[in-house]
Amino acid sequence: MSRNIMEERYDGGKPRLRRFHQARWDEPIIFELSREGQRGILLPEVEPGIRDVAGDVLDTLPEGLRRAAPPALPELSQPQVLRHYDRLSQENLGTDLNIDVGQGTCTMKYSPKINDRLARSPKMAELHPLQDEATLQGILEVMYRFEEILKSISGMDRFSLQPAAGSVAIYVNASIIRAYHASRGEAGQRDEIITTIFSHPSNAACAQTAGLKVITLYPDEDGYPDLEALKAAVSERTAGLMITNPEDTGIYNPRIAEFVQIVHEAGGLCAYDQANANGILGITRAREAGFDLCHFNLHKTFSAPHGCGGPGAGAVGATQALARFLPVPLVAFDGERYHLDWDRPDTIGKIGPFYGNAPVVLKAYAWAMSLGAEGLREVAEIAVLNNNYLMKKVLGIPGASAPYAEGKRRIEQVRYSWQGLAEDTGVHSEELGLRTADFGVHYWTSHHPYVVPEPCTLEPTESYTKDELDEYADILAHVAQEARVDPELVKTAPHRSTIHSIEHEPLDDPERWAVTWRAYRRKTKSYPRGGE
Amino acid sequence: MSKDKPIVYPYIPNSAPAIKEEMLRAVGAESTDEFYKDVPEDLRFQGHLDLPDPLLSEAALKRHVEGILARNRAVGECPSFLGAGCYQHHVPAVCDEVNGRGEFLTAYAGEPYDDHGRFQALFEYASMMGELLDMDVVNVPTYDGFQAAATSLRMAGRLTGRRQALLCGTISPHKLSKIQDYCLRAMDIRLLPYEPDTGQMNLDGLREAISEETAAVYFENPSYLGFLEAQGSAISALVHEAGSVCVVSVDPLSLGVLAPPAAYGADIVCGDIQPLGIHMQFGGGHGGFIATRDEPRYVMEYPSRLFGIAPTRVPGEYGFGDVAYERTSFAVREEGKEWVGTAAALWGITAGVYLALMGPQGMAEIGEAIMARARYAMVRLDSISTVQAPAFRGPHFGEFVVDFSASGKSVADINRALLARGIFGGKDLSQEFPPLGQSALYCVSEVHTQADIDQLVVALEEVVAE
Numbered sequence: 001m002s003r004n005i006m007e008e009r010y011d012g013g014k015p016r017l018r019r020f021h022q023a024r025w026d027e028p029i030i031f032e033l034s035r036e037g038q039r040g041i042l043l044p045e046v047e048p049g050i051r052d053v054a055g056d057v058l059d060t061l062p063e064g065l066r067r068a069a070p071p072a073l074p075e076l077s078q079p080q081v082l083r084h085y086d087r088l089s090q091e092n093l094g095t096d097l098n099i100d101v102g103q104g105t106c107t108m109k110y111s112p113k114i115n116d117r118l119a120r121s122p123k124m125a126e127l128h129p130l131q132d133e134a135t136l137q138g139i140l141e142v143m144y145r146f147e148e149i150l151k152s153i154s155g156m157d158r159f160s161l162q163p164a165a166g167s168v169a170i171y172v173n174a175s176i177i178r179a180y181h182a183s184r185g186e187a188g189q190r191d192e193i194i195t196t197i198f199s200h201p202s203n204a205a206c207a208q209t210a211g212l213k214v215i216t217l218y219p220d221e222d223g224y225p226d227l228e229a230l231k232a233a234v235s236e237r238t239a240g241l242m243i244t245n246p247e248d249t250g251i252y253n254p255r256i257a258e259f260v261q262i263v264h265e266a267g268g269l270c271a272y273d274q275a276n277a278n279g280i281l282g283i284t285r286a287r288e289a290g291f292d293l294c295h296f297n298l299h300k301t302f303s304a305p306h307g308c309g310g311p312g313a314g315a316v317g318a319t320q321a322l323a324r325f326l327p328v329p330l331v332a333f334d335g336e337r338y339h340l341d342w343d344r345p346d347t348i349g350k351i352g353p354f355y356g357n358a359p360v361v362l363k364a365y366a367w368a369m370s371l372g373a374e375g376l377r378e379v380a381e382i383a384v385l386n387n388n389y390l391m392k393k394v395l396g397i398p399g400a401s402a403p404y405a406e407g408k409r410r411i412e413q414v415r416y417s418w419q420g421l422a423e424d425t426g427v428h429s430e431e432l433g434l435r436t437a438d439f440g441v442h443y444w445t446s447h448h449p450y451v452v453p454e455p456c457t458l459e460p461t462e463s464y465t466k467d468e469l470d471e472y473a474d475i476l477a478h479v480a481q482e483a484r485v486d487p488e489l490v491k492t493a494p495h496r497s498t499i500h501s502i503e504h505e506p507l508d509d510p511e512r513w514a515v516t517w518r519a520y521r522r523k524t525k526s527y528p529r530g531g532e
Numbered sequence: 533m534s535k536d537k538p539i540v541y542p543y544i545p546n547s548a549p550a551i552k553e554e555m556l557r558a559v560g561a562e563s564t565d566e567f568y569k570d571v572p573e574d575l576r577f578q579g580h581l582d583l584p585d586p587l588l589s590e591a592a593l594k595r596h597v598e599g600i601l602a603r604n605r606a607v608g609e610c611p612s613f614l615g616a617g618c619y620q621h622h623v624p625a626v627c628d629e630v631n632g633r634g635e636f637l638t639a640y641a642g643e644p645y646d647d648h649g650r651f652q653a654l655f656e657y658a659s660m661m662g663e664l665l666d667m668d669v670v671n672v673p674t675y676d677g678f679q680a681a682a683t684s685l686r687m688a689g690r691l692t693g694r695r696q697a698l699l700c701g702t703i704s705p706h707k708l709s710k711i712q713d714y715c716l717r718a719m720d721i722r723l724l725p726y727e728p729d730t731g732q733m734n735l736d737g738l739r740e741a742i743s744e745e746t747a748a749v750y751f752e753n754p755s756y757l758g759f760l761e762a763q764g765s766a767i768s769a770l771v772h773e774a775g776s777v778c779v780v781s782v783d784p785l786s787l788g789v790l791a792p793p794a795a796y797g798a799d800i801v802c803g804d805i806q807p808l809g810i811h812m813q814f815g816g817g818h819g820g821f822i823a824t825r826d827e828p829r830y831v832m833e834y835p836s837r838l839f840g841i842a843p844t845r846v847p848g849e850y851g852f853g854d855v856a857y858e859r860t861s862f863a864v865r866e867e868g869k870e871w872v873g874t875a876a877a878l879w880g881i882t883a884g885v886y887l888a889l890m891g892p893q894g895m896a897e898i899g900e901a902i903m904a905r906a907r908y909a910m911v912r913l914d915s916i917s918t919v920q921a922p923a924f925r926g927p928h929f930g931e932f933v934v935d936f937s938a939s940g941k942s943v944a945d946i947n948r949a950l951l952a953r954g955i956f957g958g959k960d961l962s963q964e965f966p967p968l969g970q971s972a973l974y975c976v977s978e979v980h981t982q983a984d985i986d987q988l989v990v991a992l993e994e995v996v997a998e
Contacts, residue, residue: 022646029841029850030656030888040889041624046901047982054907058789058900060927062762065753067791070892071663081888082626085653085881089635092649093642096634106640110543114590116637120628123601128614129815130959131605132951138603139814145584152581164675164818167873175713205861205871211717214866252570283568284575299874303543306640307631307878308650309672311816349709352676353617353804354815361816362597370593372586375541381564382546388567389555409567437646444641448863465545466555498648500844502851507840510828513855515655515669515838516662519826 015471017478020440021496023090030084031517034074040081072518091498093442095306099468101390102433102442104413104457105200105248107276107300115366116305119359129354133339139358140338143331146365147315153376154274154294155287156317160326162356166275167202169295169314170242173271174210175348176293176318176325177240180269183325183346190239190267196225198247198415199273201447212239218451223251223404230259234266244273245289246280248446248457249403250387250410260290269293269322275314277301278461279384279412282377292319302364313360327351379462383412386460386469390414393473394458397480399424403452413459415452418480422454427483427490429454435482435493439475539588607812611984612956615931615975616756617677617704618815619807621785621898622979624889627809631882640874644852651852654877655839657884661821664784664887664895665801666792668826671836673819673880677804678707680820681750681781682714683870684802687822687833688748688777689719690869698741700733700751700761701726705964707756719747728967731759731924733767742774748800752781753793757965757973758931759924760790768797784808784821784883786929788895789903800824809886810879819876819883832859835870898978902930905985906976912989913974918996923971930977934958937969939996947972949995955988 009016058066076084100108118124127139147159163169174193181190193207196217204214215233220226225243241263246252253259260270272286272294278301286294298304299312306312318326328347329340340355371379391414394400399421402414418429433443433456446455460469483490492501506512514520541547546555556563568576587593607620614620631637636650644651658670674680685697697715699708701723712721725737733751742749749771753761761767768778779800780793785807793801801823810817824830831838840855854860861868890898910932913921918939922932936946947957958974965971976985 026849027652029652029659030884031659038891039893040626040891041894043622043894043897043901043978044981046904049982050904050908050985053911054904057903057907060907061760061790062927064765064796065760065762065791065927067787067789067896068795070896071666071787071792073660073663073887073890073892073895075891075893076888078626078889081885082629084888085626085630085885086633088649088653089630089633090649091652092635092639093646094633094635095638095640103640103642108640111638112543114594116632118594118597118601120632121598121601122606122608123598123604125811125813126606126608126620127604127814128607128612128620128812128956129618130614130616131607131612131956132947134951135605135956136814138601141600141603142597149583152583164679164876165874167871168675171871175716178716201861201865201868202871202873204866205868208866209714209870216865252568254570254572257572257575280571282581283577284571285577288575288577297874305638306874307876308636308639308647308654308881309641309877310675310875311819311878312874349713350678350706351710351713353678353706353818357816358814359816366593366597369584369587369596370543370590371541372588373581373583374539375544375586376581376583378539378541378544378547381567382544382552384567385552385555385559385561385564386546388559388561392559409561409569411567411570434643434645437643442642442646448865462544462546466551494645497645499645499849499851500846502644502853503843503845504853506842507853507855507857510826510831513831513840515658515826515831515840515855517656517659517841518662519668520841522668 017474018439020438022498024498025087025091027084027087029517031074033076033080033084036075038075038077040076040078098441099464099472100442101458101460101464101472103444104459105276107278107459107461109303109461110463111303111305112367115363118366119362124359124362137338140331142362142365144333144338146361147331149368150296150315150317153281154317155285156294157320158318158323158326158330160316160330161313161361162327162351163314163316164352164357165310165312166297166314167206168351169316170202170273171206171210172316172327172351173242173293173295174207174212176322177269177271178210178212179325179348180322181239190237192237193240193242194230194233194238195242196247197451198249199244200275203242203273207242219404223249224253227255230262234262236267238263238266238268240269240271242271242273246411249415250413251405252411256289275300276412279380281380282373283380286317292322293317298360298364303367304360304363311357311360313357329355382462386462386464387412387414390458390460390469390473394476397477399480413457415446416456416458417452418454418456421480421483425483425487427487429456431491432479432483435479435490436475437494438496441472441475607956610954610956611987613958613974613976613988614956616959616973618812619975619977620812620979621807621977623809623811624886626889627882627885630885631878636878636881651839653881653884655841655852657880660884660887661823664787665823666794667801667823669831670821670823671834671838673805673821673876674836675875676818676820677781678710680802680822681707682711683835684779684800684822685711685715685748685750686718686870687800688779690833691777691829692747694745694747696720696722696745697748697750698722698724698746700724702731702755702757704756730926731755731757732761732763735763735766738767738770742770742776744774746774746776748777748779750779754783754786754929754931757924757933758922758928760927760929762926764793764796783929786899789899805879805883808883810882817879819879831856833869835860835872837872901978905980906930906932909976909985912985913992916993916996919992923968931973931975933961933968933971934974935969935971936996941996943970943972946995950991953991955991
């Protein structure tokens with residue numbers, strides 16, 4: 001009888017863990033591939049008719065403005081360039097490939113392919129932002145309609161889609177808070193922003209960048225932002241509150257309306273960081289909690305792909321009272337035509353060139369339209385179900401815990417702790433993470449500082465099957481067990497990734513760090529070889 | 533939509549009723565409502581969000597979105613002479629191929645092991661930009677050229693411990709607006725006078741304004757209004773004499789033929805990478821670069837991530853990681869330099885692909901081709917008796933101001949008439965720069981043929997004579 005290959009893939013009725021190995025092309029740096037005289041692309045010839053009139057244009061350049069020596073860019077043929085980058089892409093673990101629940105807080109959900117196709121249409125890709133509005137009615141309609149959708153989801157009155165990503169939106173919130181107090185003659189007095197340690201670090205960093213002081217609240221024993229600490233923090237210096245809810249722990253603060261009220265009574269404004277609103281779509285809104293401002297990340301909750309770290313898009317929502325401060329222009333509709341409204345005298349101004357990342361808005365719009373009200377609520381409910389399902393499995397692994405709010409449900413993510421395992425084995429959370437890479441998944445600890453010891457933040461979103469969640473939990477259980485029986489194996493991971501443990505010291509040493517190939521060559525005194 | 537049959541959403545695997553039930557049972561919950569116990573009743577949204585009916589099938593969704601987009605008229609359907617910060621260049625197919633790969637498109641923030649590819653691609657992007665700019669440090673891209681300029685000024689402020697920034701008076705009012713908001717409590721922004729006939733910075737004005745309060749002097753090459761600033765060395769000498777930092781914004785696509793600003797004394801060079809293989813996308817294709825010398829005092833002021841090369845435990849294996857991570861807001865929240873977050877990494881990878889395809893020869897050729905076409909367009913337009921091009925004397929790169937004041941027509945009317953003839957005219961400057969009268973900023977690139985330019989000239993001859 002021939003072997004049953006399928007059965008061999010199971011162990012005790014359960015599928016065995018994947019024998020993953022990431023691509024390892026051992027690819028040279030692109031400069032090493034260069035051979036003199038090769039070309040990757042040719043340009044259209046300049047017609048003789050143009051040459052005759054224009055003459056030698058480079059001769060018109062004054063001394064000092066003409067480049068003396070050509071830039072030492074690599075010289076490659078087109079297929080070489082493609083192969084090089086395709087190989088690098090294979091050494092990169094996109095969400096399209098993996099059970100991407102390990103990058104908690106990032107909402108690594110499925111980015112529908114149809115939406116990318118639509119955004120790549122020449123009717124989107126080849127639009128110049130300064131064209132006559134008559135030729136832009138389509139994209140302006142998309143932006144207008146999407147603003148209407150966000151208004152419903154949040155209860156806010158106006159949105160700007162101009163911020164290029166979430167942190168820019170957070171900055172805009174800070175800038176609007178600043179402008180509001182300035183408009184009331186309190187610019188100098190109100191200069192304190194209150195945030196929480198489990199809100200994204202950009203709430204603190206953007207407020208600081210806007211020239212505001214930062215007060216950070218820590219959680220109470222149950223993991224909720226400390227109400228008494230808030231009461232002690234507010235004063236006539238309070239400019240505003242910038243807060244996430246649910247926080248990075250996945251815990252929803254049930255007293256959020258009280259927080260908002262306390263800050264309002266002190267004369268401050270409240271901005272709701274909803275970068276990740278995935279667990280509460282259609283469940284609860286910024287409006288009902290009393291917020292003045294909120295923002296969404298369209299590359300998180302609204303499915304636009306993360307692009308290795310952008311382009312994304314941030315959408316800032318404001319109540320009627322604060323809409324006058326939003327960046328210009330906003331998109332308006334007069335019943336017949338869509339247009340850009342620049343006539344907003346109290347605006348904080350421009351926050352970037354033009355009107356934001358319109359293709360990302362288009363993808364988010366298409367995503368929301370594919371789901372509707374019921375579908376968006378289904379997104380939230382399944383994301384939360386998936387999270388609580390995964391939590392049950394993870395907490396079944398010896399050495400894992402979910403600090404705070406013991407026995408309670410979580411919303412869309414959990415910040416776990418491996419402190420128990422670390423105490424037993426000496427293996428740290430980061431090391432567990434690098435070992436999980438050997439099984440083809442990501443893993444993320446937490447933002448700094450590590451308030452939760454040995455942290456690990458998982459966010460399953462709505463995009464993964466039950467079996468995939470089981471697989472992820474099985475990987476964690478396997479790696480945790482390895483930490484107990486063979487800690488060295490975990491500590492020296494990854495073993496089946498593209499590369500092996502990196503020496504980190506040079507990256508913090510000015511004598512050795514190198515952000516470019518030319519700096520590396522200089523610092524290592526390497527000499528040209530091969531075709532260079 | 534059928535009311536009696538629940539919808540199974542293709543993007544939501546566990547929306548299939550049997551699986552959902554199984555998972556609820558597994559966690560011991562009656563319904564998903566249980567997960568929201570912490571959300572108080574009065575904060576619960578009642579009923580359904582007021583949204584349009586969904587387009588559940590992919591076919592219906594595609595038809596709907598394409599139907600809306602059909603109301604756009606894109607560049608390519610008609611010749612366009614718009615620039616002003618967003619540029620029409622040929623985008624090599626390989627650029628789109630690489631940035632469309634799901635491995636890059638859908639990745640985010642993995643470790644330098646499982647995401648080795650993006651670290652190497654972005655290191656190579658920075659390395660190729662470094663060659664173009666003749667500088668050793670280039671950031672992982674920030675949002676856009678506006679942000680790059682604003683951050684460069686704040687870096688200069690921190691480096692010098694001074695507050696004042698002096699900016700060339702020909703800066704785009706929108707970029708100025710961004711900078712003013714971004715620097716509101718950190719810097720004092722002042723504009724410098726310029727020569728009305730050439731656009732060049734007025735050096736006496738600079739001498740008068742610069743002092744030991746000055747953190748940075750900022751100018752652009754090419755300028756927003758298209759002309760080249762030819763006094764770079766003289767400006768940077770004055771700046772350095774005052775102990776200030778010279779910040780220059782540059783179009784990277786010009787650097788195959790134009791000298792990199794480092795050659796005339798720039799300390800921080802910034803700009804936008806959109807011209808390097810990235811579609812215009814209604815202004816959604818921007819990425820900002822900041823470049824400096826490899827001096828720790830400069831490096832430590834970057835807010836952005838900097839990817840450095842490092843050995844691994846295997847000989848001959850390239851690894852990468854964050855250089856001086858402790859300066860970032862990821863590491864130390866409000867104690868970091870400004871902030872860092874999701875910005876424009878995919879465009880950085882794309883710009884790297886573009887530079888690798890172009891090579892030194894391609895960059896030299898494209899620079900020269902753009903200058904030749906722009907020169908041809910200026911000569912031809914200037915031959916129309918009531919049109920002056922360029923409005924500023926001196927060399928230009930791909931953009932130039934066309935003055936229609938003598939025609940007695942407004943730019944708005946002229947552009948409407950051009951649009952009726954299927955041409956997108958240049959950007960109207962009459963509101964932004966009133967001293968320029970009825971002027972427009974025209975842009976020509978390697979994609980414009982002689983026939984395109986001739987078509988514009990013939991149309992304008994008719995329009996101004998009407």
